[in-house]
Amino acid sequence: MFFRRPNVPEQMDAALVSSFDSPDGLQVVPTAVGKPGPGEVLVRMAYAPIHPADLVSLRGRYGAVAPLPFVPGLEGSGTVIRSGGGLAGRALVGRRVAVLAFSTAQGTWAPYLVVPASHCVPLSSGVSLARGATLLINPLTAMGLLEPELHAHRSVLVTVAAGALGRMILAWGQHNGLHMIGCVHREAQREALKKSGHAEIFNAAAPEFPAQLRILCRRYQIHCALDATGGPLVGQLLSHLEEPGRVVVYGLLSRESAPLPGFPIIFRDVAVSGFWLQRWWAGRSLIERLRRAVTIQMKPEIFDSPVQAKVPLASIREAIGLAVRNRSEGKVLLRLDPELDDTE
Ligand SMILES: NC(=O)c1ccc[n+]([C@@H]2O[C@H](COP(=O)([O-])OP(=O)(O)OC[C@H]3O[C@@H](n4cnc5c(N)ncnc54)[C@H](OP(=O)(O)O)[C@@H]3O)[C@@H](O)[C@H]2O)c1
Missing domain, CATH: 3.90.180.10 (Medium-chain alcohol dehydrogenases, catalytic domain)
Structure with missing residues (x-):
């Protein structure tokens, strides 16, 4: 042309x-x-x-x-x-x-x-x-974050389930057969996500949440949490995830500073790591980048x-x-x- x-x-x-x-x-x-x-x-x-x-x-x-x-x-x-x-x-x-x-x-x-x-x-x-x-930043982040979980067929908890990326992570995980559980920090967000078909959404700001989290981790055998708050919730997750447990922090939306909780880190088999798309993307071949981009364009219901x-x-x-x-x-x-x- x-x-x-x-x-x-x-x-x-x-x-x-x-x-x-x-x-x-x-x-x-x-x-x-x-x-x-x-x-x-x-x-x-x-x-x-x-x-x-x-x-x-x-x-x-x-x-x-x-x-x-x-x-x-x-x-x-x-x-x-x-x-x-x-x-x-x-x-x-x-x-x-x-x-x-x-x-x-x-x-x-x-x-x-x-x-x-x-x-x-x-x-x-x-x-x-x-x-x-x-088309690229949030969809590729959803893919990169969930990649290690795709073959484990386990439950994954997402702490920031409202917002563009949170919804994508839930949808991409569900599409790949994972059991996805979401948290939000406002009741209206919980209702909106439930209305759009997500069954298990919890309000992390509710007073009953810490007790709920302990029960959820045990009931659904949650070993992995994806977190974009970078706040005190990370400590709660480290205390309650099933062992071996892993919290992957990819955002810092919480305004509260969070001291690293020494107790669960020393006495439980749990760890915190970070995810940054720029680092992940740099490690992908050209073919893989194009393949991912094609998948994203073919699935607007997940990635738009x-x-x-x-x-x-x-x-x-x-x-x-x-x-x-x-x-x-x-x-x-x-x-x-x-x-x-x-x-x-
Ligand atoms: N590491 C990486 O490579 C990477 C790549 C892409 C995105 N990210 C990060 O992922 C996060 C989400 O990105 P996005 O594009 O989805 O943002 P977005 O569309 O602006 O949505 C952010 C959502 O987070 C909610 N939120 C804010 N503070 C919260 C808290 N303390 N607890 C729970 N929810 C909270 C907001 O709710 P309200 O309306 O109530 O404020 C909103 O629903 C950002 O931190 C972004 O920087 C990281």
Whole structure:
């Protein structure tokens, strides 16, 4: 198919973090458009989500923070419009893609992005650019977290079951024959998840929860818990999981600090480990990355994230406000190309 090369400007208006301390540390300002080198491509960006990890990176608290000033944003979607050379890059020109900005000089909250061709995944014809914007980080995390459990056919407890990723973990686990048990921290979330067909959802903020947790772990022989609170719940899990037990922490949503509970760690056969998608992804071959991306696109009922709003990049503060206030309402997408219509 013939692809008409669009003109590329020298400058673009991109989100730029210039300070971690000031309320004006994030601004949309003129920034140079990069030129792809060998093995890289230039993507005309369409949408990028605001993930919890993006919000953390704005405060300089993420696992990989670029030197100031930097364009934030970990994933997004768009169309490859230039290749800097190399077979993979040339094959992508003209293709709509989902992109990961892992360890790249620039993030996705910008109209143009230079990334290695290996960070792009072509979108199937039925997948919209809006859907493509959240196609990688949360779905791949759900897959990576559950991978060690898939052959064990056991019960798995997920501490943050509401929200985009929590719902995906429950659904991917159930799809693979695991017995999934979810926790939330508000009664309304418990009711909403039960209404959408998840049988076993518990409110970890309820006074009866600690006693419930002990009974649940025994009754369902729960050896593994996936935790995105990073708070005191981790200690409760270490005390009650069946042995050998393992808590995998992949998020820090709890605002409370949690001292490591020495007693269960010394006297029980339990352990805590962490999961970070960037590390997991780096260990996957190109073939495996593509295979996973195909699976994700074929299973929208499991891996699609609800979207609560599409907001132009120029209104970034409003977009961040929405993403912080209504975390359970779905992802906020930044619209990076003003010419897109809402159906794309
Ligand atoms: N390690 C990795 O590689 C990796 C990869 C992807 C995501 N993550 C992490 O996974 C977590 C979830 O991501 P997401 O995209 O699903 O976020 P999201 O769509 O913003 O949803 C977050 C959900 O967590 C709930 N929540 C907040 N604090 C909680 C607490 N203390 N206990 C229980 N639930 C709580 C929120 O409920 P409210 O509406 O009540 O606030 C909301 O439903 C984030 O921490 C993210 O950074 C980690």
